[in-house]
Amino acid sequence: MNGNADGGIEKLETGIPGFDSIANGGLPKGRTTLVSGTAGSAKTVFAVQYLAAGITRFGENGAFVTFEESPEDISRNMMGFGWEIRKWESEDRWAFVDASPQPREEDLVSGSYDLGALLARIEYAVRRVDARRVAVDSLGAIFMQFAEPSIVRSELFRIGTALKHMGITAIMTSERTDDYGEISRFGVEEFVSDNVILLRNSLEMEKRRRTMEILKFRGTSHQKGEFPFTVASG
Amino acid sequence: MNKLRLTLYITGHTPKSERTIANLRRICKGELGEKYEMVIVDVLEQPQLAEEHKILATPTLIKELPPPLRRLIGDLSHTEQILLGLDLQPFPECNDTGDRQ
Numbered sequence: 001m002n003g004n005a006d007g008g009i010e011k012l013e014t015g016i017p018g019f020d021s022i023a024n025g026g027l028p029k030g031r032t033t034l035v036s037g038t039a040g041s042a043k044t045v046f047a048v049q050y051l052a053a054g055i056t057r058f059g060e061n062g063a064f065v066t067f068e069e070s071p072e073d074i075s076r077n078m079m080g081f082g083w084e085i086r087k088w089e090s091e092d093r094w095a096f097v098d099a100s101p102q103p104r105e106e107d108l109v110s111g112s113y114d115l116g117a118l119l120a121r122i123e124y125a126v127r128r129v130d131a132r133r134v135a136v137d138s139l140g141a142i143f144m145q146f147a148e149p150s151i152v153r154s155e156l157f158r159i160g161t162a163l164k165h166m167g168i169t170a171i172m173t174s175e176r177t178d179d180y181g182e183i184s185r186f187g188v189e190e191f192v193s194d195n196v197i198l199l200r201n202s203l204e205m206e207k208r209r210r211t212m213e214i215l216k217f218r219g220t221s222h223q224k225g226e227f228p229f230t231v232a233s234g
Numbered sequence: 235m236n237k238l239r240l241t242l243y244i245t246g247h248t249p250k251s252e253r254t255i256a257n258l259r260r261i262c263k264g265e266l267g268e269k270y271e272m273v274i275v276d277v278l279e280q281p282q283l284a285e286e287h288k289i290l291a292t293p294t295l296i297k298e299l300p301p302p303l304r305r306l307i308g309d310l311s312h313t314e315q316i317l318l319g320l321d322l323q324p325f326p327e328c329n330d331t332g333d334r335q
Binding site (some may be wrong): 097098099102105107109110112113114115116117118119120121123124127139146155171211 | 243244245246249250254275278281282284285288290291292293294302303304305306308309310311312315316319329
């Protein structure tokens with residue numbers, strides 16, 4: 001469990017109990033880590049806890065980019081854990097970038113486009129609250145909003161590059177269909193492939209068993225294998 | 235008569251942005267005479283407006299008035315698709331009120 005003997009890549013202590021131990025100190029600093037799991041594997045909880053722990057334990061502010069649930073739902077759903085997202089928002093310690101699907105008629109597409117506005121909004125949120133941590137939840141949902149996966153893929157790559165330039169330590173969640181299948185849908189691991197964490201929620205002996213496995217951290221060490229964890233309210 | 239109110243979101247003054255603006259001006263002038271007002275928002279300069287209106291893609295054109303609100307994504311290179319998307323027919327009578335430009 002010692003945090004040294006690593007290569008050149010520093011770790012960012014997340015403050016998530018247990019995680020920093022199996023990660024030999026924390027997440028690769030200034031990098032993006034993919035957190036992939038099946039439905040119900042606690043990806044969103046992990047993403048929110050990553051920012052919440054930064055705020056409450058280290059005074060590090062965070063930006064949360066949501067492609068799926070609305071900020072209202074996330075704030076409400078996470079109150080049970082004792083995470084006061086609304087309060088942190090009002091104190092400029094937490095910023096939402098709301099890219100969740102809107103209840104409106106489908107946009108019409110004519111000609112070429114990119115996701116430049118999304119990137120500008122993320123950069124703006126990071127600047128506004130001086131964020132050190134960014135969580136993006138979840139990549140599959142943004143693919144559902146646009147018809148051309150190749151555009152989404154290249155724009156997510158551009159966002160990952162921009163976050164790196166800003167020195168942000170980020171996590172992006174993505175969904176997989178099988179606890180022991182391919183890493184994620186839509187081939188997102190092709191561009192956020194340096195660091196991969198898998199969350200599993202498998203059925204064993206008629207019981208749900210949650211585990212976390214760090215599949216890889218490029219250029220730095222981590223514990224190997226699956227580690228059990230629980231989701232418990234604060 | 236209701237004026238058409240359009241807002242075009244772009245990212246920086248790139249060749250693509252300029253082409254989109256030119257396409258929009260051409261469509262508006264050709265089909266709408268003076269019965270429109272157009273606002274251009276560069277999301278690099280005013281990201282808070284992109285956040286407020288939940289814009290993801292650029293270019294995005296929003297028709298705010300008259301209702302219903304319509305959103306069009308892309309560089310507006312196909313005039314007929316744009317007019318359809320904005321619920322507009324190319325009205326010949328538009329030219330009656332003003333096409334002096």
